Structures are given as C-alpha cells and as structure tokens.
Amino acid sequence: MTFVYEKLMGGRSGLTGFIILAVFLVVVLPLTLDSFRLNLVGKYLTYAFAAVSLVLLWGYGGILSLGQGIFFGLGGYGMAMFLKLEASSPENTAIQSTPGIPDFMDWNQITSLPWFWELFNSLTFTIIAILVLPAAFAYIIGAAMFKRRVGGVYFAIITQVIAVILTVLIVGQQGFTGGINGITDLRTMNGWDITSDSAKYIFYFVNCALLLMVITASRFILTSKFGSLLLAIRDKEDRVRFSGYDVSNFKIFIFCFAALVSAIGGAMFTLQVGFMSPSFVGIVPSIEMVIFAAVGGRMSLIGVVYGTLLINFGKTIFSESFPELWLFLMGGLFIAVVMFFPNGLAGIWHDYSHHLTKRLIRCKDWIGNHLSNITNRRAGENPQ
Amino acid sequence: MDGYTYTELGSIFAMQGFAGISLFSVLLLMALGLAIIFGQMGVINMAHGEFMAVGAYTTYMLSTLTETYAPDLMPYYFVFSIVVAFFIAAILGYLAEFALIRHLYKRPLDTLLATWGLSLIMQQSFRSIFGAREVSPTLPEWLLGSYQPIETIDIPLNGMFVLALTTVVTLGVYYLLFRSRWGLRVRATTQNRIMSDAVGINTQKVDRYTFALGCGIAGIAGAAFTTIASTGPTTGTLYIVDTFMVVVFGGAASLLGTILSAFTIAQAQSILEFFISGSMAKVYTLLALVLILMFKPEGLFASKIRR
Numbered sequence: 148m149t150f151v152y153e154k155l156m157g158g159r160s161g162l163t164g165f166i167i168l169a170v171f172l173v174v175v176l177p178l179t180l181d182s183f184r185l186n187l188v189g190k191y192l193t194y195a196f197a198a199v200s201l202v203l204l205w206g207y208g209g210i211l212s213l214g215q216g217i218f219f220g221l222g223g224y225g226m227a228m229f230l231k232l233e234a235s236s237p238e239n240t241a242i243q244s245t246p247g248i249p250d251f252m253d254w255n256q257i258t259s260l261p262w263f264w265e266l267f268n269s270l271t272f273t274i275i276a277i278l279v280l281p282a283a284f285a286y287i288i289g290a291a292m293f294k295r296r297v298g299g300v301y302f303a304i305i306t307q308v309i310a311v312i313l314t315v316l317i318v319g320q321q322g323f324t325g326g327i328n329g330i331t332d333l334r335t336m337n338g339w340d341i342t343s344d345s346a347k348y349i350f351y352f353v354n355c356a357l358l359l360m361v362i363t364a365s366r367f368i369l370t371s372k373f374g375s376l377l378l379a380i381r382d383k384e385d386r387v388r389f390s391g392y393d394v395s396n397f398k399i400f401i402f403c404f405a406a407l408v409s410a411i412g413g414a415m416f417t418l419q420v421g422f423m424s425p426s427f428v429g430i431v432p433s434i435e436m437v438i439f440a441a442v443g444g445r446m447s448l449i450g451v452v453y454g455t456l457l458i459n460f461g462k463t464i465f466s467e468s469f470p471e472l473w474l475f476l477m478g479g480l481f482i483a484v485v486m487f488f489p490n491g492l493a494g495i496w497h498d499y500s501h502h503l504t505k506r507l508i509r510c511k512d513w514i515g516n517h518l519s520n521i522t523n524r525r526a527g528e529n530p531q
Numbered sequence: 532m533d534g535y536t537y538t539e540l541g542s543i544f545a546m547q548g549f550a551g552i553s554l555f556s557v558l559l560l561m562a563l564g565l566a567i568i569f570g571q572m573g574v575i576n577m578a579h580g581e582f583m584a585v586g587a588y589t590t591y592m593l594s595t596l597t598e599t600y601a602p603d604l605m606p607y608y609f610v611f612s613i614v615v616a617f618f619i620a621a622i623l624g625y626l627a628e629f630a631l632i633r634h635l636y637k638r639p640l641d642t643l644l645a646t647w648g649l650s651l652i653m654q655q656s657f658r659s660i661f662g663a664r665e666v667s668p669t670l671p672e673w674l675l676g677s678y679q680p681i682e683t684i685d686i687p688l689n690g691m692f693v694l695a696l697t698t699v700v701t702l703g704v705y706y707l708l709f710r711s712r713w714g715l716r717v718r719a720t721t722q723n724r725i726m727s728d729a730v731g732i733n734t735q736k737v738d739r740y741t742f743a744l745g746c747g748i749a750g751i752a753g754a755a756f757t758t759i760a761s762t763g764p765t766t767g768t769l770y771i772v773d774t775f776m777v778v779v780f781g782g783a784a785s786l787l788g789t790i791l792s793a794f795t796i797a798q799a800q801s802i803l804e805f806f807i808s809g810s811m812a813k814v815y816t817l818l819a820l821v822l823i824l825m826f827k828p829e830g831l832f833a834s835k836i837r838r
Contacts, residue, residue, distance in 0.1 A: 211640045291825040300575050300639050301828065304775045305821060311772050312817045319810030430772070434647055441644065474655035481648025485641045486634060 164449040172355045182344045189351040189419045191459040196412025198439040198451035200405035206445035209381030214306030215409045215436045218281040220428030222410030227423035229273040230333035255322030277414045285406030293395035314429035329424025354415045444493025551801030553690040553759045556697035559793035560752030562777035564745035566789045571721045574642045578650035580767025582746040586616035586753020587762040594668030606671045616750040624746025657764040667761035689758040782830030
C-alpha cells in the first residue's frame with residue numbers, strides 16, 4: 148500500500164493532484180461538454196502525452212527534444228496506415244484503377260501495395276509497431292547522440308533537423324504517405340464505425356485512462372532511484388559520470404520512454420480525429436509541445452495536462468475570433484513563461500497554494516487560540 | 532545519369548553549381564551571424580531567420596519608396612538598401628539582446644524557446660504590416676540578365692553580385708574578428724569569459740554588440756535573398772534549419788568551417804536537385820549531415836578550446 152502511495156502517486160500532494168485531474172477529466176468534462184467539444188478535449192489530451200514525455204525528458208532529464216513530433220507522428224501514422232487499409236478494401240475502392248489500395252496511391256500511379264504497408268493489415272502488428280518502432284528509432288538517435296556525449300543545444304537542433312527530414316520525406320513521397328494532405332477518410336476499425344458519437348465517447352475515456360496510466364508510470368520512474376539519477380544528470384552530469392554511472396544509458400532510456408509515450412498520444416490522435424498529416428510531425432508542432440510543457444510546468448506531470456488544455460483552448464478561441472492576436476499572444480507567452488515563470492502553471496500554483504496553506508494554518512491557529520482563550524476564560528469564570 | 536553527354540553534364544554541373552552559389556551566399560551570410568552569436572555566447576537564436584526577413588522587407592520597402600518618389604535613383608537604391616538592412620536588423624538585434632537574451636545567458640535551452648517566441652511575434656508583425664502574400668522588390672536593371680561564357684552555360688548576374696557581396700562581408704567579418712581590437716575582445720570573451728571580465732573587458736557590451744552584428748549580417752543576407760526569391764512572413768523559418776546545420780556541421784566558432792560547410796551543403800543540395808526531386812535532395816542532404824554529425828559531433832573544424 149505504501150508502495151502504491153509513495154511510488155506511483157507521489158505522496159499526498161501527488162495523489163491529490165492526480166485525483167483532481169482524474170475527476171476533472173473523467174467526470175466533470177464529460178458531464179459539462181457536448182460530444183463535439185469533448186472530442187476536441189480528447190484531441191488536446193493526445194498532445195498531453197507528448198507534454199508528459201517532455202516533463203521526463205526536459206524537466207527532469209534536462210534533454211530538450213525539439214522533435215517529439217517525430218514520435219507523435221510515427222505513432223499516428225502507424226495507426227492511420229492500419230485504418231486506411233481497412234477503409235480501402237476492394238469493395239470500397241472499386242472505382243479506382245487498382246482496387247484495394249489506398250486512394251492516394253492510386254492517384255500517384257502506384258499499382259500494388261508496398262511491403263511496409265502490407266504489414267499494417269494486422270491490428271496486432273500495428274499496435275506492436277506503434278509501441279516498438281518509435282522507441283527503436285529513438286534508441287538509434289539516442290545511442291548515436293548520447294554515447295558521443297552530444298547534448299544540450301546540439302541535441303535540440305539535431306532532433307529538430309530529423310523532424311524536418313521526416314516532414315519533407317512524408318510530403319515528398321506522396322504515393323506512399325499521402326503527401327501534404329496526409330492519410331484521410333478513416334472511418335472504421337475492425338468494422339466498428341469510429342466516427343459515431345458512441346465511439347468518440349469510448350475513445351475519450353480510453354484516452355483518459357491511458358493518459359492517467361502514463362502519468363502513473365512516469366511518476367513511478369521519477370520517484371524511483373532512476374528519477375534521482377536523472378535529476379543528478381541534469382544538474383551535474385560529470386559528477387554522475389565520475390561516480391561510475393554510464394550516463395548515456397540513462398539518457399537513452401528516458402528518450403526511448405518519452406518516444407513511446409508520445410507515440411501512444413499520436414495513435415490516439417488518429418483514432419479520435421480521423422486523419423493524420425505531416426502538419427503534426429514537423430518543427431512547429433514539436434515546439435508547440437514544448438510550450439505546452441513549459442506553460443503547464445516542466446517539472447509537473449499533472450500541470451502539463453492543464454497547460455496543454457489551456458493553450459489549446461486558447462488557440463481555438465483566439466484563432467476563431469482574433470487570428471492575428473494569437474501568434475502575438477503565443478510568442479509573448481513563450482517569452483514570459485521562459486523568463487518569469489520557468490516552472491509554469493504548476494510553479495505558480497505551488498507558490499500560491501503554499502501561501503494559501505500558510506494562511507489557512509494561521510487562520511486555524513488563530514481560531515484555535517481564540518477558542519482556547521474562550522475556554523480558558525470560561526474555565527476562569529467558573530472555577531469548579 | 533544516362534542520356535546526358537559529357538559536355539551536357541559539365542554544363543549542368545556548372546549551372547547548378549552557380550545556382551548553388553546563390554544559395555551558398557545566403558546560407559553563408561545567415562550562418563556567419565548565427566555562428567558568431569553561438570560561438571561566443573552559446574546562444575541559439577531561433578529568430579535569426581526573422582532578422583533575415585527584416586533585411587528582405589527593408590529592401591522591399593526601399594524599392595517601393597524609390598519607385599514612387601525617386602525613380603531616377605532606381606539603379607542605386609539596392610546598394611543603399613543593403614546598408615540600411617544591416618543597420619535596421621542590427622538595431623533590432625541590439626534591442627532583443629537588451630530586453631530578452633541577456634537575462635537568459637545561464638540557461639541556453641531557454642534562450643532557444645524565448646527566441647522562438649520572438650520569432651513568432653516577428654512573423655506575425657510581418658504579416659500584419661506587409662500582408663500574408665509574398666513580396667519582392669523591383670531589382671535594378673544591372674542585376675537582371677545573365678552572362679554566357681559558352682552557349683550551354685548561363686550564369687545569372689544576380690548570383691555573381693550576391694557572391695561578391697558575400698565575399699566582402701566575409702572578409703569584413705574576418706577583419707573585425709581577427710584584426711581589430713574589438714575582435715580581440717570578442718575572442719577573449721569566447722575563450723574565457725571570467726578572465727576577460729577580470730582583465731577589464733566589458734563582456735556585457737561585447738555580447739550586445741556581437742549579437743547586434745550577427746543580426747545585422749542576417750539583415751544583409753535578407754537583402755541578398757531578395758535577388759533570388761520572394762519574401763513572405765515565413766521565409767525566415769524555411770532557412771533557419773539549413774543555417775543551423777551549416778553552423779553545427781562547420782564546427783561552431785570556426786570561420787573557415789562555416790564557409791566550407793555552407794559551400795558543401797548548398798552545392799550538394801543544388802546539384803542533387805537537378806537529378807532527383809527537390810524534396811528528396813533536401814532529405815538526402817540533411818540525412819547525410821545528421822549521419823556525419825553522429826560520427827563527428829564536433830563538426831568539420833572543432834575549435835581547440837578547452838571548456
């Protein structure tokens with residue numbers, strides 16, 4: 148029991164935050180929002196996976212990845228490929244010159260399904276691929292970078308370049324990837340209509356459950372010895388290395404884990420939104436994920452979920468009514484958060500709630516004193 | 532590559548090579564500024580592309596103004612606009628350093644994010660002021676046309692002008708960094724900030740002017756850029772990643788490395804572009820760079836400074 152309490156939930160404050168978040172996501176939002184808005188929240192929550200992964204990677208590990216979009220995209224594309232194959236069964240695509248292959252392949256004069264698409268016919272393979280491929284890719288990048296002690300700004304730039312490469316590749320290889328439009332028109336999953344309201348509700352709850360699980364797993368990592376090592380690496384890498392730890396392995400592990408988490412987010416994104424496109428892979432979405440984490444609080448697993456929701460709602464509301472202001476606001480927010488609130492919303496909450504509890508304690512003391520005074524006086528009045 | 536005779540292949544290489552030189556010039560000008568800033572302060576300026584756009588928009592503005600008020604001066608405005616672009620970008624850079632970057636020197640990763648925020652704000656300002664459409668200045672007569680040494684080779688004059696401009700700026704940077712008192716201070720600060728402070732160099736001032744100089748050179752890059760492509764609010768972002776690669780691949784803080792890596796990257800991209808699609812040329816170039824950097828993370832010319 149104490150294991151669960153301390154390691155998985157992070158003690159009293161962690162547990163309170165976790166329960167409030169769970170209630171907010173699972174009870175409050177579904178009761179107050181219509182299915183369209185709820186679907187929107189579900190979409191935003193998939194970005195929260197990437198934001199949580201950045202808490203581990205950037206907040207605790209000090210490794211800034213400007214390429215979480217890569218892994219988000221890989222997960223999303225994996226799921227999209229499976230759904231697309233199902234949507235382009237020979238009956239559905241009878242009007243094409245080659246029935247049975249996705250429509251964009253037909254438009255690009257491709258006559259047979261490439262082998263790497265063939266594999267995605269199976270749901271089991273797809274799920275394994277979503278969980279394994281991004282992490283394996285992250286392992287390759289991480290091993291190459293961290294073993295050679297590339298870090299900091301260099302690492303950030305190289306992840307960014309890889310995001311660019313992937314985007315250009317997806318856009319350029321239209322016949323295999325659907326190009327700039329991405330993979331669209333995804334309707335069913337094993338014959339089940341994923342665009343229906345009931346499916347959207349189910350995906351929303353599955354998404355919440357997965358997110359809460361990911362937060363718990365991340366909390367476990369951070370409260371374990373590994374978490375302390377991660378912090379130590381962030382603050383004094385050399386000292387950890389001289390203490391006999393192989394720093395690079397720890398960094399590689401956390402990078403792979405972050406990739407896995409982001410990929411789950413990507414797959415859930417495809418399921419809820421019904422398409423996947425390169426605009427969720429490149430530099431801009433990757434940096435936006437960092438700002439979600441920065442605004443929510445780079446050290447807070449729970450805070451980043453609120454940060455993600457807040458920014459995305461802000462974006463939706465502002466870009467509907469004042470599209471011009473939004474970029475100014477976003478840019479200003481970036482600067483303000485970095486300069487004045489490095490710990491984001493969670494940091495503000497922490498400071499503020501600290502004052503609040505102090506005030507409450509003072510209040511309690513005051514009331515307590517008062518009461519005891521009264522009792523004492525009473526006792527003095529009636530000496531019996 | 533079948534189907535081309537050797538003379539044709541030679542001409543293709545020569546012409547794509549010259550096309551690559553325009554790209555090389557812009558990349559080099561951008562990278563010089565970025566490399567100076569990164570080499571000295573360890574700061575990555577994500578808004579560097581936007582400072583280039585500032586230069587490009589300045590040129591556009593001056594071109595429009597000249598056309599409306601003093602059409603006689605059209606042949607000369609371009610040279611003037613290069614100077615103005617430099618100063619406007621440099622002043623903006625000075626302000627950015629003063630307001631933003633100097634507070635973040637101890638947190639290099641955060642500078643990256645803050646300057647990204649700055650770049651968003653600048654992009655939106657361009658969009659509000661100049662509109663979302665791409666604009667290009669009217670170039671003076673003497674920049675148009677081309678030079679034909681033999682029949683199959685056609686070298687555009689604007690590319691040669693830009694190359695000359697880049698050479699002048701590079702020599703200027705070399706002189707400033709390695710032959711002037713100011714350069715001595717910059718190099719001292721780069722090597723050992725604390726000691727430089729101790730011997731009486733005002734490192735804060737050095738930082739501020741270095742940043743302004745880097746941004747100013749980006750402004751010149753912008754002016755040069757208008758001769759080869761049109762400018763839009765997001766032009767800067769298109770070039771920023773390539774520029775990063777030039778700086779990282781060349782080895783930060785090495786002038787020669789920056790030049791060579793800008794040349795390699797621009798030529799590789801431009802020559803490949805002729806044979807395969809532009810997007811794949813970019814993929815292969817960037818992929819090759821990432822692979823090389825995995826084996827040689829310090830870049831082509833590592834600075835031999837102990838940190």
